[in-house]
Amino acid sequence: MAGIPTVGVYIGAFGHIPRQMSVARALITPHPLGRPLGAPGDAERQLAVVEAATDLFEVTGATIREFPLEYRPTPRR
DSSP, rough: OSSSOOOOEEEEEGGGHHHHHTEEEEEEOOOOTTTTTTTTTTTHHHHHHHOOOOOOGGOOOOOEEOSOOOOOOOOOO
16 A cells, blocks of 8 residues: 555456456556557557556556557558
8 A cells, every 4th residue: 555556557368367356556458468568669559558557646546447449460561
């Protein structure tokens, strides 16, 4: 309660874990395994996920939110 605030970012396949563990703050993303922040090279999406996660620091009490945007793979060059 008086420790360092934390936020966990989980992919949807493991979205049940923070609920079972009763974590203080969690963000569930629709991204695939190994890419909780988004596709490699997709800095715009990765920043959006990090901003959504850090917004949870302003929330009082246990909060689990779903990231609203769908996964988008980046095109290969």
